[in-house]
Amino acid sequence: MIEFRIDRRSGVPAYQQLVNQTRHALRLGLLLPGDQLPTVKEVVATTSINPNTVLKAYRELEHEGLAEGRRGVGTFVSAAPVQPDADGLRAELAGWMKRALADGLDREYVEALVKAELDLHYEGEGR
Amino acid sequence: MTTIALDAMALTMRYRRGWGLRDCTFQLPAGRIAALIGPNGAGKSTLMRIATGLQRQTSGEIHVLGQAPGKHGANRHLAFLGQDKPLYKGFTVDEMLRAGAKLNPGWDDQYARRLVREADVPFGAKVGTLSGGQRTRVALAIAMGRRPELVMLDEPLADLDPIARQEVMHTVLAEVAETGMTVLLSSHVIADLDGVCDHLLLLADGQVRLQGDVEDLLTQHRVLVGSRELVLPDGVVEARTTGRQATVLARTPDVPGWDNNEPSLEELALAYLRSAKKVAA
Structure with a gap:
């Protein structure tokens, strides 16, 4: 079982934070297939968010095939997410950042560039 | 169960010194947690009192869970917790609960008593000796003991410490999670409502200025930052300029040339409240 945490200042919608934290826990192996996710009532009691938000997050996880609702029992992890080639992508990004650093770009500038590209390519996915 | 918990059509309350509510038309879908936001005197309490049947409107209509209030006493499935937390000061907490059981059909005694225990309020204490926070908890227990389908809470958090x-x-959220109860919650502290409420009803000067699903409203608005020379889009709610820069809150999709950001609930609500104030002034 995991416990969710909501950061109200992050600007990321609460349901998206729940989805992200579940995905993250799956990647790290903190959640395994068959594990139960906290009930809506439990999430509400620890985070003070709207129950409908929790339901929305769980529906999203079900839609992605990561979780499965069992009527009257709760929501359970059904599968671990497919691991993409994270190492290769990360190495490419590291190379790019070394170049940015060598060219004298400061951190804020790099962050702005990254954010602009993220907004461009991941449009509509909860900024 | 009706799908619309509160349904108002041109609801109007006229006082000798002015308007309490003016031509208010809105719908609150069942199962929502709705924020009722507005400055003092905007009509929030008037609205709740009319819905409860404590007060009768001058004109217009309101239906509470499908029924006009007042005809058969307060709606059985409605609970209202007013700002003044109406409790009998001379009663003990236990006597208050027993009165609650007598007066309310469908009373859930076990649940009401559990809420009082969770609040660490002694059953033998006289209501008049309780702190403001404890009184709120007892009043909430009695409101929730009715197991309502719709609960209206007028500034329930005002005199409470953070815990x-x-x-x-x-307590309120757990009940919503379990039963799908509808909540209408008024508060001055908009930050308290962020993340909790999924529906918004914003009143100013007795009029509805903004209403709807919170997420829809947020995606329909933008905070635009840019040069003050830029042409303003349609749907401007509030525009401010500082030096060469303009900050605009508008009901619009992304506007090219501006820096576009989605507002927070607080930014959105404050912009509407300020613009209502400027029009009135």
Whole structure:
């Protein structure tokens, strides 16, 4: 079982934070297939968010095939997410950042560039 | 169960010194947690009192869970917790609960008593000796003991310390999670409502200025930052300029040339409240 945490200042919608934290826990192996996710009532009691938000997050996880609702029992992890080639992508990004650093770009500038590209390519996915 | 918990059509309350509510038309879908936001005197309490049947409107209509209030006493499935937390000061907490059981059909005694225990309020204490926070918890227990389909809470968090605020919120949210109860919650502290409420009803000067699903409203608005030379889009709610820069809150999709950001609930609500104030002034 995991416990969710909501950061109200992050600007990321609460349901998206729940989805992200579940995905993250799956990647790290903190959640395994068959594990139960906290009930809506439990999430509400620890985070003070709207129950409908929790339901929305769980529906999203079900839609992605990561979780499965069992009527009257709760929501359970059904599968671990497919691991993409994270190492290769990360190495490419590291190379790019070394170049940015060598060219004298400061951190804020790099962050702005990254954010602009993220907004461009991941449009509509909860900024 | 009706799908619309509160349904108002041109609801109007006229007082000798002015308008309490003016031509208010809105719908609150069942199962929502709705924020009722507005400055003092905007008509929030008037609205709740009319819905409860404590007061009768001058004109217009309101239906509470499909029924006009007042005809058969307060709606059985409605609970209302007013700002003044109406409790009998001379009663003990236990006597208050027993009165609650007598007066309310469908009373859930076990649940009401559990809420009082969770609040650490002694059953033998006289209501008049309780702190403001404890009184709120007892009044909430009695409101929730009715197991309502719709609960209206008028500034329920106002006199509570941070922990009690959280516990009161948890009680309400847990009940929503379990039963799908509808909540209408008024508060001055918009930050308290962020993340909790999924529906918004904003009143100013007795009029509805903004209403709808919170997420829809947020995606339909933008905070635009840019040069003050830029042409303003349609749907401007509030525009401010500082030096060469303009900051605009508008009901619009992304506007090219501006820096576009989605507002927070607080930014959105404050912009509407300020613009209503400027029009009135």
